[in-house]
Amino acid sequence: MPARHRIRTLFALSAATILLLAACKGAEPQNLLVLEWSGYEAEDFWTDFKSDNADAPVTFEFGISDADILAKMEAGSQADLFHFYSGWQQFYVDGGLVQEIDTSKLTNWDKVPDSFKEQGQVNGKQYFLPWDWGFTSILYNTDEVAEVTSWDALFNVDYAGHVSMWNDGPAAVTVSAYVNGWDETGITADQLAQIEQAWIAQKPLNAFYWSGEYEDLCPAVEDGTVWVAYAWQGCYAQALYDGIPVAYATPSEGRNSWIGFYGISSKTDSYELALKFLDAKLADLTMNNVVTQFYYGAANQDVMNAIEDEVLIEAFGINDPTILEHTNFTPPVTAEQRSAWTEMWARVQAE
Amino acid sequence: MLGRRGTLPVLVGPPLVWLALLFVAPLILIVAFSLRPEAGVVSAGEPWNPSLVQYGKVVGTPAFLRLLGVSALMALGVAVVATMLAYPVAYFLAFRARARATLFLALLLVPFAASYLLRIMAWKLLLGPAGAVNSLLSAAGLIGEPLDLLLYSRGAVVITLIYVWIPFASLPILASLQRIERSQLEAAADLGAGPWTRFLRVTLPLSLPGALAAFFMVFIPTVGEYVTPTLIGGTGGIMYGNLIQDFFGRAGNWPLGAALAMVMLILTVIGVLVALRAVDLRRVAP
Amino acid sequence: MTTRRTHRLRHGDSAIGVGRTRLPLGTFYVAVLALLYLPITVLFVFSFSANSRLSFPIEGFTFDQYAGVLADPSLLGAARNSLVVAAAAATAATVLGTLVAIATMRFRFRGRTALLGLAVLPLIVPFAVMGVAIFLLLVTLGIPKSLLTVALGHTVIALPYATLIVLARISGLDPALEDAAMDLGASYPMALRRVVLPLMRTALIASWLTSFVVSFDEVALAVFLVGGEPTFPVMLYGRLRFGGQLPELIAMAVLLMLITVGLTLLALRLRRSPA
Numbered sequence: 063m064p065a066r067h068r069i070r071t072l073f074a075l076s077a078a079t080i081l082l083l084a085a086c087k088g089a090e091p092q093n094l095l096v097l098e099w100s101g102y103e104a105e106d107f108w109t110d111f112k113s114d115n116a117d118a119p120v121t122f123e124f125g126i127s128d129a130d131i132l133a134k135m136e137a138g139s140q141a142d143l144f145h146f147y148s149g150w151q152q153f154y155v156d157g158g159l160v161q162e163i164d165t166s167k168l169t170n171w172d173k174v175p176d177s178f179k180e181q182g183q184v185n186g187k188q189y190f191l192p193w194d195w196g197f198t199s200i201l202y203n204t205d206e207v208a209e210v211t212s213w214d215a216l217f218n219v220d221y222a223g224h225v226s227m228w229n230d231g232p233a234a235v236t237v238s239a240y241v242n243g244w245d246e247t248g249i250t251a252d253q254l255a256q257i258e259q260a261w262i263a264q265k266p267l268n269a270f271y272w273s274g275e276y277e278d279l280c281p282a283v284e285d286g287t288v289w290v291a292y293a294w295q296g297c298y299a300q301a302l303y304d305g306i307p308v309a310y311a312t313p314s315e316g317r318n319s320w321i322g323f324y325g326i327s328s329k330t331d332s333y334e335l336a337l338k339f340l341d342a343k344l345a346d347l348t349m350n351n352v353v354t355q356f357y358y359g360a361a362n363q364d365v366m367n368a369i370e371d372e373v374l375i376e377a378f379g380i381n382d383p384t385i386l387e388h389t390n391f392t393p394p395v396t397a398e399q400r401s402a403w404t405e406m407w408a409r410v411q412a413e
Numbered sequence: 414m415l416g417r418r419g420t421l422p423v424l425v426g427p428p429l430v431w432l433a434l435l436f437v438a439p440l441i442l443i444v445a446f447s448l449r450p451e452a453g454v455v456s457a458g459e460p461w462n463p464s465l466v467q468y469g470k471v472v473g474t475p476a477f478l479r480l481l482g483v484s485a486l487m488a489l490g491v492a493v494v495a496t497m498l499a500y501p502v503a504y505f506l507a508f509r510a511r512a513r514a515t516l517f518l519a520l521l522l523v524p525f526a527a528s529y530l531l532r533i534m535a536w537k538l539l540l541g542p543a544g545a546v547n548s549l550l551s552a553a554g555l556i557g558e559p560l561d562l563l564l565y566s567r568g569a570v571v572i573t574l575i576y577v578w579i580p581f582a583s584l585p586i587l588a589s590l591q592r593i594e595r596s597q598l599e600a601a602a603d604l605g606a607g608p609w610t611r612f613l614r615v616t617l618p619l620s621l622p623g624a625l626a627a628f629f630m631v632f633i634p635t636v637g638e639y640v641t642p643t644l645i646g647g648t649g650g651i652m653y654g655n656l657i658q659d660f661f662g663r664a665g666n667w668p669l670g671a672a673l674a675m676v677m678l679i680l681t682v683i684g685v686l687v688a689l690r691a692v693d694l695r696r697v698a699p
Numbered sequence: 700m701t702t703r704r705t706h707r708l709r710h711g712d713s714a715i716g717v718g719r720t721r722l723p724l725g726t727f728y729v730a731v732l733a734l735l736y737l738p739i740t741v742l743f744v745f746s747f748s749a750n751s752r753l754s755f756p757i758e759g760f761t762f763d764q765y766a767g768v769l770a771d772p773s774l775l776g777a778a779r780n781s782l783v784v785a786a787a788a789a790t791a792a793t794v795l796g797t798l799v800a801i802a803t804m805r806f807r808f809r810g811r812t813a814l815l816g817l818a819v820l821p822l823i824v825p826f827a828v829m830g831v832a833i834f835l836l837l838v839t840l841g842i843p844k845s846l847l848t849v850a851l852g853h854t855v856i857a858l859p860y861a862t863l864i865v866l867a868r869i870s871g872l873d874p875a876l877e878d879a880a881m882d883l884g885a886s887y888p889m890a891l892r893r894v895v896l897p898l899m900r901t902a903l904i905a906s907w908l909t910s911f912v913v914s915f916d917e918v919a920l921a922v923f924l925v926g927g928e929p930t931f932p933v934m935l936y937g938r939l940r941f942g943g944q945l946p947e948l949i950a951m952a953v954l955l956m957l958i959t960v961g962l963t964l965l966a967l968r969l970r971r972s973p974a
Contacts (some may be wrong), residue, residue: 123927133667230663269567275938276940276944277644293856316422355943401664410475417877420888427798428796428799428802429814431854431858434816439833441840442832446835479801488792499729505728515904519964527742531952535738584864584867584905585867585902589870589903592868592871629863641726661825661827670831681823
């Protein structure tokens with residue numbers, strides 16, 4: 063082919079691709095836009111809504127972290143609904159980004175335990191709908207590690223080289239608060255300095271700080287690199303399924319629990335449809351898919367009570383209700399606290 | 414008919430507009446963000462008083478600057494070794510692969526279309542304590558304890574980065590080797606130059622601009638690298654780029670992240686300019 | 700006494716640089732290639748295994764993962780999005796990079812160094828920062844996010860690679876070539892197209908492929924610019940948050956790589972022109 067034809071082809075090709083791309087985003091008669099973590103857009107996780115409202119298209123916008131999702135909402139995302147995790151409730155309320163949920167219109171609301179409902183309230187109003195939840199605790203290899211009864215196992219020098227902490231500042235502060243018996247929401251500058259020193263000293267004990275449950279933590283727990291880890295219950299369930307000798311501690315300080323919430327944007331013009339979507343989100347089939355596919359807990363207690371899978375019963379501590387009673391829900395923190403904690407963690411990492 | 418001079422606006426226009434709109438303008442917004450005094454993710458529209466608070470945090474934290482220095486040294490090592498190792502690859506493609514050069518080149522690049530994350534997970538499977546390498550070694554009775562040399566350390570990050578960069582570093586070198594005319598080497602041969610002399614006197618100098626381009630193409634982005642240290646660096650192998658990534662990602666502190674990025678950008682640009690002045694490209698390039 | 704020996708280059712002496720000092724360059728190339736393909740081979744093997752995790756031993760042979768991929772429209776959609784975005788970004792970056800390279804190597808003008816510096820400067824800006832920066836611009840201008848915005852962002856981060864690769868090639872081409880073409884009556888753009896570009900064929904392909912892979916596996920920038928339709932890396936990182944999704948994702952990644960190999964070979968075959 064002569065060169066000029068190639069170049070012309072090249073230009074034509076690029077023009078065509080750009081037109082194609084432009085066309086891709088063209089027609090969007092969207093009724094509901096959900097700002098969501100990627101993975102939840104699969105129909106299994108809104109199947110009840112789909113079957114009742116086949117004519118109402120749902121589209122998704124994606125976020126990768128709570129900070130990212132908040133940033134997108136603050137930047138004026140058109141999303142009608144958004145999904146985020148514990149600790150960030152206050153920001154949405156303070157920023158006027160969310161509106162109260164009319165729970166009287168939710169047929170599945172009664173299936174949600176009160177303790178979860180309370181976590182979704184700010185200033186006495188139900189701004190958020192609790193949906194998925196899980197534990198954080200110490201996951202450990204029972205062949206290598208004696209029974210773990212406290213969060214301080216992460217600081218035990220006997221396990222040097224085989225510990226793994228989550229790469230997250232606020233999580234580090236939470237663990238330190240448990241170990242020291244401090245109030246997590248009232249950490250002083252002095253306490254934060256102590257926390258920083260403790261984690262700097264703990265640093266060499268880690269094989270690595272993990273960043274993704276299934277990307278780096280779980281494989282390392284399963285191949286024997288990691289013996290003691292800050293972990294969510296999903297990795298515990300997976301290790302159990304794979305026959306790895308692991309246990310999930312119930313520390314004397316209590317486990318930590320986190321909840322995923324949905325909020326309705328204050329700017330939505332489809333409030334009623336958003337309510338329908340949330341109600342369907344709580345329905346049994348949808349919630350059951352979350353439990354069986356993601357190993358996440360469901361806010362629908364009927365679904366939790368109906369679990370028969372031995373591993374999941376163990377992972378969610380369903381046979382021992384005291385676990386959930388003694389758990390510490392991740393509390394909301396202020397922007398100042400959050401930035402102080404993340405900056406502390408950056409210094410620990412850089413050290 | 415369009416002459417030489419008339420063509421210039423056509424050549425310069427599109428890239429300039431593109432860069433102004435999609436690089437310079439966004440960069441200005443980042444600079445503006447780095448001047449925000451308050452941390453946290455802030456909505457773009459709110460007014461604020463510019464301040465150097467964030468830069469104060471960067472400069473006032475020795476650990477940050479030390480990590481930047483370490484990252485720059487790592488990048489330097491990676492760039493030097495990757496360029497040196499890429500040279501024979503480029504040489505092979507330029508002079509030995511002949512008609513199949515393009516195919517062989519494509520073979521080098523196509524693996525990068527497979528997710529880096531998944532490829533690293535596969536490496537971990539091979540190199541981890543229960544992995545193939547350790548199983549083989551211990552089955553052969555060569556080692557008692559599993560080796561964990563190649564994972565979770567600064568050395569592992571450097572080795573992996575070199576490995577990843579070799580194919581890309583070979584491209585500018587290849588491009589510059591292709592400019593060498595057979596006649597130039599024949600002339601050298603006629604003057605009695607042996608193969609090594611020909612290489613050192615003719616081939617190498619003529620390919621130096623490509624080697625330099627390769628060096629900078631590796632060095633500059635490696636200073637801010639974060640993926641590889643996250644995946645295999647362990648706690649000791651973290652790089653400066655990880656701090657930036659965290660502040661723009663999970664930590665959600667864009668102003669401090671922006672200040673960290675700007676400090677890196679400015680220092681790296683200064684470093685590169687100083688290096689270029691010392692090398693003096695124009696003396697290298699004929 | 701020393702005799703001066705003349706080293707004649709025989710026809711077909713391929714190692715024109717080193718002459719008969721036959722270094723095992725081919726072996727070295729193959730070794731590099733082997734190391735690059737080793738992890739991919741592992742992924743390939745696992746994509747046909749019944750394992751739910753990436754761990755030994757391999758448990759049985761199955762096509763389930765591929766069947767799962769084909770039955771997952773959102774995964775296939777994401778894969779298609781990635782291919783389209785990467786192709787568009789690679790094309791745009793190569794065109795722009797070539798323009799920058801020609802302008803800066805063939806002309807003396809004010810701001811010449813500045814233009815080159817500007818085209819290479821995105822190298823030093825981490826992808827996440829670039830992503831947030833362009834995101835802020837889109838918000839400021841009220842432009843909705845889409846695959847187009849991802850492609851535009853990827854063009855910026857691929858441009859330095861394209862520029863450097865093409866630049867390294869063009870710096871060695873004798874400007875007299877264009878002059879000769881123009882003496883024969885060609886306009887300058889035509890001289891570039893007919894004479895210069897064909898000589899840069901390998902460099903252009905290298906630039907396009909590099910830009911393609913830079914975009915294809917990029918996630919840090921994409922997450923800030925993607926709209927309702929995710930690219931494959933964005934979906935991959937999202938789905939890896941959950942157990943049980945890994946095997947299908949591996950199969951998809953292997954499939955994508957094979958598609959890329961296929962398309963590349965096809966393109967090379969179609970474009971093979973008599974030297």
